[in-house]
Amino acid sequence: MIPETFKALRAEQISDKIAKPVLREIPLSDLPENEVLIKVHYSSLNYKDALSATGNRGITRNYPHTPGIDSCGTVVYSADPHVKKGDQVLVCGYDLGMNTPGGFGQYIQVPGSWVMPLPEGLGFRDSMMLGTAGFTAALAIHQMELNGQSPASGPILVTGAGGGLGSLAINILAHTGYHVIAATGKTEETEYFTSLGATEIIGREQLDDQSGKLLLRPRWAGVIDTVGGNILSTSIRACLKHGNVAVCGNALSHEFQTTVYPFILNGINLLGIDSATCDMELRKLVWDKLADDWRPAMLKLISKEISLDQLPENIENILHGKIRGRVFVNME
Ligand SMILES: NC(=O)c1ccc[n+]([C@@H]2O[C@H](COP(=O)([O-])OP(=O)(O)OC[C@H]3O[C@@H](n4cnc5c(N)ncnc54)[C@H](OP(=O)(O)O)[C@@H]3O)[C@@H](O)[C@H]2O)c1
Structure with a gap:
């Protein structure tokens, strides 16, 4: 069942400043009207997310905003014939988490052209350890x-x-x-x-x-x-x-x-090197390599799992160069 509201980490403007991001319950109807609705299982923290979450207008023009340039999850609704309900997918880059509500929300709604099938052999967790x-x-x-x-x-x-x-x-x-x-x-x-x-x-x-x-x-x-x-x-x-x-x-x-x-x-x-607008064919080819020959052997050593409510402190840490390797987010 699709809920009426969901949890998201929000960066909000208070007078002329962007406040420390907070967890909010957001109406599903606030999501932009795009073709594919996805229940997000995991996301990950990137340097760019920290900039978006702290008011960098070169990345995010308008607030309140849900950052998160990475997400993986299950399609719950699709009006795009190439994407089916129940598909396990990745959405990374494009405008996700920049000016489109991103992967730090439990649901995203995005154009069908941004949606990529989860590469064979790669689970949800692994895909966001990589991100x-x-x-x-x-x-x-x-x-x-x-x-x-x-x-x-x-x-x-x-x-x-x-x-x-x-x-x-x-x-x-x-x-x-x-x-x-x-x-x-x-x-x-x-x-x-x-x-x-x-x-x-x-x-x-x-x-x-x-x-x-x-x-x-x-x-x-x-x-x-x-x-x-x-x-x-x-x-x-x-x-x-x-x-x-x-x-x-x-x-x-x-x-x-x-x-x-x-x-x-x-x-x-x-x-x-531009990951955000990389062509879908090349995107799939490179992700397939990551799922296969190029799969990093030490992925678990590199990555640390956190929950949604641990994101604010980790955003501070990545901005101050205090994070080693990767942080990925369990969105449940
Ligand atoms: N082109 C693309 O499509 C694309 C995609 C993803 C990321 N990026 C960019 O790539 C960069 C790294 O991303 P990331 O996710 O790996 O970020 P990250 O995890 O925060 O890593 C950044 C690393 O840069 C080094 N660093 C930080 N401040 C520094 C300073 N003042 N002087 C010298 N080195 C410094 C630190 O390395 P040490 O810990 O080793 O000192 C830090 O761990 C960011 O600028 C991000 O925006 C670009």
């Missing part, structure tokens, strides 16, 4: 390999290594035969990074080159960058010839400085 972070890590590796990257090319640097995206990238890369260098502010977590398969662990300060040199001693053949800023700039300048640098995030800064020299003298390729 957008896992999908983005795998999409970055996929795009790098399409561009010629292979374990034989040399080591891969992963920045923001202790975060969700970074941890999953390390684990997938290591288990597909890459030598991985983890760059982190949490160098004391040696055991964690070693368990994920990192061969080297370096402090993020090593990637804050201030020499002004146009090119640096080459140290890696590819980069998965989740932080931006001078760390990205340093990573590009220290990349081996014809290396791929996958630009995924901005945890440090949305800006970075460069010259044309890494590109015209070393043939470095800058690959932009």
Whole structure:
């Protein structure tokens, strides 16, 4: 039976400020009129959700709002012929949790074109342990390999290594035969990074080159960058010839400085990674890899399950870089 109300974590505007998010009971009729209604079983916490939950207008224009860019669940109603009642599905990215009420609510109502069948072999919990972070890590590796990257090319640097995206990238890369260098502010977590398969662990300060040199001693053949800023700039300048640098995030800064020299003298390729609007065919292909050969062996070590009412404290923690790996949310 479809209830008249459901629980959701709401970010609300009080005068001109966004208050600390709170749990509310929301009428189902408040959901936007889209084709597919889904009962959400699990969601997950991403950095972007924390920004949306705390009033970042670049992500969410209007409040009150339910964040949550990730969700998986069961279809309870569908007006889309490609999606059937009872289907087990994933909805990640697009506008979910940005300006469309998101996965931190027990129900979502979304366009049929956003709905993807749960990949075979992946349960609800596993799919949200991975979530957008896992999908983005795998999409970055996929795009790098399409561009010629292979374990034989040399080591891969992963920045923001202790975060969700970074941890999953390390684990997938290591288990597909890459030598991985983890760059982190949490160098004391040696055991964690070693368990994920990192061969080297370096402090993020090593990637804050201030020499002004146009090119640096080459140290890696590819980069998965989740932080931006001078760390990205340093990573590009220290990349081996014809290396791929996958630009995924901005945890440090949305800006970075460069010259044309890494590109015209070393043939470095800058690959932009966009999980949100990624084409459905490519989305399915990458999720299928995650459910199969690329399934991170240490998924349980990387991920922590929380309940909906534990989200506010975890949102604070992710904003302050205090979370290691992934947090996923049991929505029951
Ligand atoms: N392109 C896409 O489609 C896409 C998809 C998902 C995420 N993202 C972006 O990717 C980034 C990472 O996402 P996530 O979910 O993995 O976030 P997360 O779990 O919060 O991880 C972010 C990591 O960045 C590092 N970091 C934080 N503040 C830093 C600073 N001031 N200087 C240097 N490093 C810093 C920390 O790594 P250490 O703990 O190792 O120090 C932190 O764990 C975010 O910017 C997010 O918006 C983009």
